[in-house]
Amino acid sequence: MEGKEIYGMLIDYEYCTGCHTCEVACAQEYDWEEGISGMKVMEIVEKLPNEEYYLVYLPFPTEVCSLCLGRIKKGQEPQCVKHCMAKCLEFGRLEDLMEKMKIKRRTVIFRPR
Amino acid sequence: MKTEAESIRTTAWSAGPGCHGGCGVIAFVKDGKLVKIEGDPDHPWNQGRLCARVLAMRQYVQHPKRIRRPLLRKGRRGEGEWEEISWDTAYDLIEERMKRIREEFGPESFIFAMGTGRDIGPWISLLAYSYGSPNVMFALSGNACYSPRIAALETFQGDYCVFDAGQWFEKRYDDPRFVLPRCMIIWGYNIHSTCPDNLFGHWIVDMMKRGTKIIVVDPRLTWFSSRAEVWLRIRPGTDSALAMGLLHVIVNEGLFDKDFLEKWTNGALLIRKDKNVLLREKDLNPYASSQNFCVWDERTKSVAIWDSEKLEFVPSNTVPSISCRVHLRDISGREIECETVWDVFKRRIEEYDPHTVQKITGVPEKEIVRAARYYAKSKPASIHWGVPIDMTPNVTPLCHAIACLWALTGNLDVPGGNVIARFAFDAVAYALPGSEGVIKLKSKEKDLTRIGRDKYGPFQKFIWRCQTDSAFEQIFTEKPYPIKGMWIQACNLLAGIGMDPKKWREALLKLDFVVGVDLFMTPTLMYADIVLPAATFLEKEGIRSWWVPLQCMKRVMRIDDCKSDAEINFELAKRFDPEFKWNSLEELFDDILKPSGIRFSELKERVWVFPPEGHPSHPYLRYEKGLLRKDKKPGFQTPTGKFELYSVLREEWGYEPMPLHEEPPFTPLSRPDLAEEYPLILSTGRRSPVYFHSEHRMIPYLRSIDPDPVVEIHPKTAQKYGIEDGAYVYVENWMGKAKFRARVTPVVPEWMVMATHGWWFPERDPKEPELFGVWESNINLLIPMGQNGKDGLGAPIKHLLCKIYRA
Ligand code: SF4
Numbered sequence: 001m002e003g004k005e006i007y008g009m010l011i012d013y014e015y016c017t018g019c020h021t022c023e024v025a026c027a028q029e030y031d032w033e034e035g036i037s038g039m040k041v042m043e044i045v046e047k048l049p050n051e052e053y054y055l056v057y058l059p060f061p062t063e064v065c066s067l068c069l070g071r072i073k074k075g076q077e078p079q080c081v082k083h084c085m086a087k088c089l090e091f092g093r094l095e096d097l098m099e100k101m102k103i104k105r106r107t108v109i110f111r112p113r
Numbered sequence: 114m115k116t117e118a119e120s121i122r123t124t125a126w127s128a129g130p131g132c133h134g135g136c137g138v139i140a141f142v143k144d145g146k147l148v149k150i151e152g153d154p155d156h157p158w159n160q161g162r163l164c165a166r167v168l169a170m171r172q173y174v175q176h177p178k179r180i181r182r183p184l185l186r187k188g189r190r191g192e193g194e195w196e197e198i199s200w201d202t203a204y205d206l207i208e209e210r211m212k213r214i215r216e217e218f219g220p221e222s223f224i225f226a227m228g229t230g231r232d233i234g235p236w237i238s239l240l241a242y243s244y245g246s247p248n249v250m251f252a253l254s255g256n257a258c259y260s261p262r263i264a265a266l267e268t269f270q271g272d273y274c275v276f277d278a279g280q281w282f283e284k285r286y287d288d289p290r291f292v293l294p295r296c297m298i299i300w301g302y303n304i305h306s307t308c309p310d311n312l313f314g315h316w317i318v319d320m321m322k323r324g325t326k327i328i329v330v331d332p333r334l335t336w337f338s339s340r341a342e343v344w345l346r347i348r349p350g351t352d353s354a355l356a357m358g359l360l361h362v363i364v365n366e367g368l369f370d371k372d373f374l375e376k377w378t379n380g381a382l383l384i385r386k387d388k389n390v391l392l393r394e395k396d397l398n399p400y401a402s403s404q405n406f407c408v409w410d411e412r413t414k415s416v417a418i419w420d421s422e423k424l425e426f427v428p429s430n431t432v433p434s435i436s437c438r439v440h441l442r443d444i445s446g447r448e449i450e451c452e453t454v455w456d457v458f459k460r461r462i463e464e465y466d467p468h469t470v471q472k473i474t475g476v477p478e479k480e481i482v483r484a485a486r487y488y489a490k491s492k493p494a495s496i497h498w499g500v501p502i503d504m505t506p507n508v509t510p511l512c513h514a515i516a517c518l519w520a521l522t523g524n525l526d527v528p529g530g531n532v533i534a535r536f537a538f539d540a541v542a543y544a545l546p547g548s549e550g551v552i553k554l555k556s557k558e559k560d561l562t563r564i565g566r567d568k569y570g571p572f573q574k575f576i577w578r579c580q581t582d583s584a585f586e587q588i589f590t591e592k593p594y595p596i597k598g599m600w601i602q603a604c605n606l607l608a609g610i611g612m613d614p615k616k617w618r619e620a621l622l623k624l625d626f627v628v629g630v631d632l633f634m635t636p637t638l639m640y641a642d643i644v645l646p647a648a649t650f651l652e653k654e655g656i657r658s659w660w661v662p663l664q665c666m667k668r669v670m671r672i673d674d675c676k677s678d679a680e681i682n683f684e685l686a687k688r689f690d691p692e693f694k695w696n697s698l699e700e701l702f703d704d705i706l707k708p709s710g711i712r713f714s715e716l717k718e719r720v721w722v723f724p725p726e727g728h729p730s731h732p733y734l735r736y737e738k739g740l741l742r743k744d745k746k747p748g749f750q751t752p753t754g755k756f757e758l759y760s761v762l763r764e765e766w767g768y769e770p771m772p773l774h775e776e777p778p779f780t781p782l783s784r785p786d787l788a789e790e791y792p793l794i795l796s797t798g799r800r801s802p803v804y805f806h807s808e809h810r811m812i813p814y815l816r817s818i819d820p821d822p823v824v825e826i827h828p829k830t831a832q833k834y835g836i837e838d839g840a841y842v843y844v845e846n847w848m849g850k851a852k853f854r855a856r857v858t859p860v861v862p863e864w865m866v867m868a869t870h871g872w873w874f875p876e877r878d879p880k881e882p883e884l885f886g887v888w889e890s891n892i893n894l895l896i897p898m899g900q901n902g903k904d905g906l907g908a909p910i911k912h913l914l915c916k917i918y919r920a
């Protein structure tokens with residue numbers, strides 16, 4: 001499908017708090033059984049120089065993420081984006097997301113399966 | 114034909130997410146079933162967002178294990194044999210048994226136990242008060258959640274306050290009246306989890322994105338502390354020393370708001386040095402009021418009076434000295450030396466220089482100085498504190514010290530600061546600190562038998578529950594009167610809120626009659642005689658006025674025979690009180706809502722309403738505008754009308770009137786003997802975003818995210834004890850032991866372990882002795898009852914001692 005080639009998800013991992021909302025929002029929308037979701041939130045405890053640590057969370061789109069293209073066609077947002085507690089997920093065309101990435105550090109763009 | 118689901122806009126407030134609520138939601142219901150739930154994008158509280166717990170509501174509301182009909186116990190308590198009965202039979206049985214107890218032993222012999230407040234407080238009070246008992250019990254040791262903080266602030270500043278996130282305005286951060294805080298101190302609070310204290314945790318994230326910098330006080334590496342300008346990694350239980358240290362820097366470096374000090378605090382009042390108490394007008398003149406105080410007038414070089422009722426000086430053109438040492442004569446002609454409160458206060462904080470504070474707290478001296486300067490120089494700035502503040506016996510002096518921080522830096526009730534929080538439109542349902550409410554006991558006399566009332570000052574003025582540890586003890590001693598029954602509503606004593614839970618089990622076994630109201634069968638309810646099925650927020654009508662806005666809940670569906678806590682208690686209350694004055698729940702709602710001028714029917718249409726400008730529940734600077742006091746005079750609702758650096762009430766109750774640090778009862782410093790055998794600090798209660806205390810373990814979406822009880826152990830500590838990540842370990846101390854999965858992680862310091870709380874296993878056998886596995890991983894087995902502050906508040910829940918070893 002055409003859509004999959006141009007859309008992606010921009011994740012601002014500076015602000016993701018690891019609340020797991022995205023996981024459950026997706027599970028509710030697609031009626032996944034427990035343990036399955038289009039997002040998997042990871043906790044990473046980064047070790048830095050001088051015995052310092054930095055705690056980050058990263059929501060990672062899984063093999064079942066469809067980028068909610070069905071919802072997009074209806075003019076709706078992806079469920080995870082809509083509910084994200086830190087408002088750190090953004091759905092969009094890759095070109096547009098790239099522009100946003102230029103001005104915000106600690107971001108990644110994912111293009112799921 | 115395909116029918117569309119109906120969408121209904123309502124408010125999420127327990128049961129369901131378990132939190133203290135406020136999120137606007139849209140529920141999609143089809144054929145009486147919840148098909149989906151979404152955040153309401155138009156709602157100013159959450160702006161479309163929702164937590165995992167609300168998004169999992171479909172699995173909650175339609176859960177196969179929900180209690181769906183009233184149950185009558187067959188067989189022994191704990192055997193788990195139940196018979197389904199009708200509501201009428203249940204009500205009849207309860208009425209009969211409870212009336213018998215009331216006749217024989219008096220209404221006070223029945224305790225009404227609740228878990229954390231939420232939408233339970235008003236309805237459990239309604240039932241208790243209609244029955245005639247003053248003994249509503251929030252079942253946590255030392256009542257150590259929220260009410261100590263609220264009562265403390267009522268004591269020194271007359272009103273509670275919270276951080277400002279523009280929550281008072283429909284347009285929130287975009288409202289021109291709101292100012293973004295430049296700095297926030299986040300004191301023992303873990304955002305990416307629950308939304309405690311009637312606030313929405315992620316508001317802080319919103320503000321950080323807009324530029325707010327944070328300072329974090331926490332022993333754990335958290336999402337916040339990773340992003341902090343300054344992270345104060347404190348030894349648990351030493352927060353009061355840290356707060357005093359911050360005050361030390363701010364006062365000594367002159368970083369405080371002199372104008373606020375002189376105008377709005379009681380710093381100029383004189384303290385008589387012979388007795389170390391405030392000099393009262395009565396000390397100088399036998400006919401004068403004992404509630405008037407004295408200052409030194411710079412102009413006349415003589416004593417002047419602060420009239421606490423009129424809130425003015427006599428003579429009126431007095432220029433009070435903020436710092437002086439004077440000699441006066443009392444009525445008997447004896448010379449007494451006096452100093453100002455401010456001078457004594459300064460001397461107190463002199464004891465907490467950063468070097469000393471480093472030794473107590475473990476926080477490096479230079480970080481204390483850096484944090485103090487950063488906070489004091491950022492304008493505006495706010496402090497937000499979490500439940501660890503309550504969970505220490507020294508809670509009230511600790512609150513006092515922190516309150517002095519925001520007051521002396523001029524951040525009280527200013528935009529972007531610590532803003533006074535009152536119930537929306539002052540619509541108060543039931544007695545809470547500082548407010549009486551519509552639901553009350555028939556007479557003041559009825560309150561005299563409330564447990565702990567006589568013993569503890571705050572329980573006579575601000576706290577209208579019984580003192581939990583005293584009630585617990587009284588069940589066993591039966592003195593001064595026996596306890597015969599308990600109504601347990603939304604309260605999982607054995608798995609969540611009860612410390613020393615095996616003893617609570619004994620307490621329950623001792624009672625003649627126990628009723629439980631809940632949504633799922635719990636280890637606690639195995640000891641009930643009758644269990645009633647409660648409703649989620651989607652199945653009930655209700656109102657919410659905790660802070661702002663004023664909100665309502667609408668029934669969108671029904672599940673079998675489940676009823677809302679309000680309905681259940683209303684129907685039973687009518688049976689106990691021949692003079693019960695409301696004909697319907699809606700009438701009662703209207704009564705509570707009266708101060709707002711809005712009826713429940715109208716609120717249901719609007720869903721949320723903000724108090725307007727000029728209303729006492731709308732900010733800012735209300736002490737200047739005369740919006741806080743009943744007499745409409747500028748000032749605070751305290752005995753002196755000022756923010757009290759020195760608390761008049763605390764002095765009268767015989768407690769320390771100024772802030773200070775007291776080492777908690779079980780730390781390596783206070784109990785080096787115990788620390789030899791139990792070398793690690795045991796802290797408990799770090800939050801999981803998918804659980805609220807002991808709830809949600811049976812919700813598949815949530816449990817799959819956080820499946821096991823874990824204890825966090827630092828890698829070096831784990832290595833020392835030969836523990837690998839994921840291994841089962843015992844955490845043990847002189848009270849007992851509990852089994853957890855080790856999570857080996859540097860988020861905790863080497864000298865501390867953090868054990869999660871509220872664990873039981875709904876999937877296991879409910880019967881004794883298994884009892885849903887409640888004795889396996891229950892950290893409360895290691896926590897004692899009865900270790901409270903002098904004022905009956907606070908408990909050492911976050912700083913005990915333990916050892917760990919492989920299971
Ligand atoms: S974009 Fe849609 S499918 Fe993908 S994770 Fe989010 S909610 Fe699930």
Ligand code: SF4
Nearest residue numbers: 016017019020022084
């Ligand atoms: S919902 Fe947002 S903040 Fe929460 S875990 Fe997912 S991406 Fe992170």
Ligand code: SF4
Nearest residue numbers: 130132134136164308
């Ligand atoms: S926990 Fe927070 S996000 Fe979830 S319903 Fe409660 S207030 Fe809303």
